[in-house]
Amino acid sequence: xxxxxxxxxxxxxxxxxxxxxxxxxxxxxxxxxxxxxxxxxxxxxxxxxxxxxxxxxxxxxxxxxxxxxxxxxxxxxxxxxxxxxxxxxxxxxxxxxxxxxxxxxxxxxxxxxxxxxxxxxxxxxxxxxxxxxxxxxxxxxxxxxxxxxxxxxxxxxxxxxxxxxxxxxxxxxxxxxxxxxxxxxxxxxxxxxxxxx
Numbered sequence: 001x002x003x004x005x006x007x008x009x010x011x012x013x014x015x016x017x018x019x020x021x022x023x024x025x026x027x028x029x030x031x032x033x034x035x036x037x038x039x040x041x042x043x044x045x046x047x048x049x050x051x052x053x054x055x056x057x058x059x060x061x062x063x064x065x066x067x068x069x070x071x072x073x074x075x076x077x078x079x080x081x082x083x084x085x086x087x088x089x090x091x092x093x094x095x096x097x098x099x100x101x102x103x104x105x106x107x108x109x110x111x112x113x114x115x116x117x118x119x120x121x122x123x124x125x126x127x128x129x130x131x132x133x134x135x136x137x138x139x140x141x142x143x144x145x146x147x148x149x150x151x152x153x154x155x156x157x158x159x160x161x162x163x164x165x166x167x168x169x170x171x172x173x174x175x176x177x178x179x180x181x182x183x184x185x186x187x188x189x190x191x192x193x194x195x196x197x
Contacts, residue, residue, distance in 0.1 A: 011069035014049045039130040043181035047125045060108035067100035095132040099125045126181035
């Protein structure tokens with residue numbers, strides 16, 4: 001029981017770090033132009049926390065449990081912004097659970113081989129999370145309308161959107177995000193697992 005309580009604490013704090021990664025949490029005003037940064041931070045945050053605690057408990061399914069806590073906590077944040085009068089689409093909740101399930105599946109299929117979990121599972125997280133979140137973004141009603149009508153109040157004036165920037169910086173945000181996430185997730189997750197042993 002104590003192990004799972006620690007997982008809850010770390011998942012909640014991991015979500016707080018996620019919310020502040022680049023000072024946004026998939027806010028629709030920066031969601032497209034910041035997609036690569038988002039993919040790297042989210043892939044790393046999920047992989048490090050999930051792998052650490054999955055290996056700590058030795059139980060397949062722990063990664064999904066970890067991702068579920070992060071998802072619930074983010075929905076609480078979404079509800080808080082909605083209660084403040086912002087539109088429902090102002091925050092798009094990150095999709096962590098399917099990627100965490102792939103990690104759990106890897107751990108289970110390789111008979112709890114921690115090296116396979118780190119290498120294969122970490123790569124699967126880095127590749128899949130950007131794609132799941134791109135689908136998530138496509139469901140947002142009108143990102144630009146939300147961006148210009150409801151700029152984030154805590155953004156400094158020089159960061160407030162003044163013209164459409166969609167597609168200006170990256171030709172393929174999914175490819176860049178998935179590639180960068182996959183490359184960076186594995187060594188960082190390996191480091192986290194090494195610290196665990």
